[in-house]
Amino acid sequence: MKAALYDRHGAAADVLRVADIDRPEPGPGQVRVRIELSGVNPTDWKSRGGTTPRPIDGFQIPHHDGVGVIDAAGAGVDTGRVGQRVWLWMAAGGSKWGTAAEWSVVPARQAVPLPESASAELGAALGVPAMTAHRALFADGPVNGKNVLVAGGAGAVGHFAIELAKFYGARVAATVSGPRKAELAAQAGADLVVNYRDADAADQIKALAPRMDRIVELALGANLDLDLALSGPQTHIVDYAAEASDPVLPVRKCMNANVTLRFILLYGVPAEALDQAAADITRAVEAHALTALPVIRFPLDQIAAAHEAVEAGAVGKVLVVP
Numbered sequence: 001m002k003a004a005l006y007d008r009h010g011a012a013a014d015v016l017r018v019a020d021i022d023r024p025e026p027g028p029g030q031v032r033v034r035i036e037l038s039g040v041n042p043t044d045w046k047s048r049g050g051t052t053p054r055p056i057d058g059f060q061i062p063h064h065d066g067v068g069v070i071d072a073a074g075a076g077v078d079t080g081r082v083g084q085r086v087w088l089w090m091a092a093g094g095s096k097w098g099t100a101a102e103w104s105v106v107p108a109r110q111a112v113p114l115p116e117s118a119s120a121e122l123g124a125a126l127g128v129p130a131m132t133a134h135r136a137l138f139a140d141g142p143v144n145g146k147n148v149l150v151a152g153g154a155g156a157v158g159h160f161a162i163e164l165a166k167f168y169g170a171r172v173a174a175t176v177s178g179p180r181k182a183e184l185a186a187q188a189g190a191d192l193v194v195n196y197r198d199a200d201a202a203d204q205i206k207a208l209a210p211r212m213d214r215i216v217e218l219a220l221g222a223n224l225d226l227d228l229a230l231s232g233p234q235t236h237i238v239d240y241a242a243e244a245s246d247p248v249l250p251v252r253k254c255m256n257a258n259v260t261l262r263f264i265l266l267y268g269v270p271a272e273a274l275d276q277a278a279a280d281i282t283r284a285v286e287a288h289a290l291t292a293l294p295v296i297r298f299p300l301d302q303i304a305a306a307h308e309a310v311e312a313g314a315v316g317k318v319l320v321v322p
């Protein structure tokens with residue numbers, strides 16, 4: 001099969017190449033999936049580039065996310081699943097068989113039936129972003145009737161955080177840096193969209209609700225003053241991204257707010273929470289509550305350009321066509 005792969009960490013153009021390799025066979029408990037589209041996330045270039053290196057077992061086919069059709073089932077897997085159209089999550093988690101190839105193999109539970117009405121573009125974008133958004137929203141309980149602030153509401157995670165929060169009954173404010181991203185966050189269904197660079201951003205958000213219950217955060221240091229202005233004893237600030245340098249925590253201000261801080265990294269989220277996320281996300285897809293961001297497509301042989309686009313902060317979702 002044709003696969004994009006690397007065998008050492010480094011810059012995209014230096015280490016990524018397309019090769020013909022043997023198609024994998026599904027092991028016990030696994031399914032093999034013929035990949036239609038592969039989704040690229042920041043974690044993919046960080047793993048490849050060595051910012052957050054993950055061990056390489058001979059070679060690594062990148063990308064956790066994808067959409068495709070099951071064409072073989074390993075021992076112990078219901079053969080009735082062959083032919084199912086599925087979305088994949090964490091395909092490259094501890095495995096060399098990422099989705100940037102014509103086929104991938106994953107544990108059967110990580111190939112989730114995709115509702116018929118869903119586009120391939122949506123299916124390939126769900127994995128890392130929607131699972132992360134789900135964990136950020138629900139690790140501390142349901143959000144029905146709650147007030148949620150989503151920082152970076154036009155980003156891949158932010159987009160699904162808005163849509164999942166709305167679907168599960170929350171009131172949602174989102175922050176962005178400009179008009180194009182404001183439009184995307186509004187299209188996702190945010191009740192209020194605010195430019196986080198505005199000096200009165202906190203006051204604008206307080207018009208929706210004076211205190212947030214959840215703040216889905218990706219730039220804790222940059223946004224902590226804003227977040228604390230909207231925090232009280234009921235607030236959980238959930239941070240899912242590291243900034244270039246770690247913030248200094250204003251402990252007294254955090255104490256005054258009685259706020260709770262939570263950090264999440266998808267690679268270590270408990271299995272039952274991931275399974276619940278996959279089920280809740282699929283239910284939202286079925287209900288047409290999740291949408292695809294604008295798509296930027298690359299053929300497999302332009303894999304390095306696809307990674308560079310994500311590294312450069314492309315607006316929308318970068319997908320690779322194997």
Ligand SMILES: NC(=O)c1ccc[n+]([C@@H]2O[C@H](COP(=O)([O-])OP(=O)(O)OC[C@H]3O[C@@H](n4cnc5c(N)ncnc54)[C@H](OP(=O)(O)O)[C@@H]3O)[C@@H](O)[C@H]2O)c1
Binds near residue numbers: 128155181
């Ligand atoms: N912990 C985990 O398991 C996990 C899972 C998924 C992703 N991540 C990390 O989360 C980050 C985002 O991932 P993504 O796929 O959503 O990326 P993305 O699609 O590139 O979105 C990032 C968004 O954040 C916005 N942003 C940047 N600085 C901001 C600030 N100070 N306040 C508010 N918004 C800001 C960006 O827009 P502007 O720059 O225009 O504001 C952009 O819209 C990456 O660093 C990724 O590695 C972590």
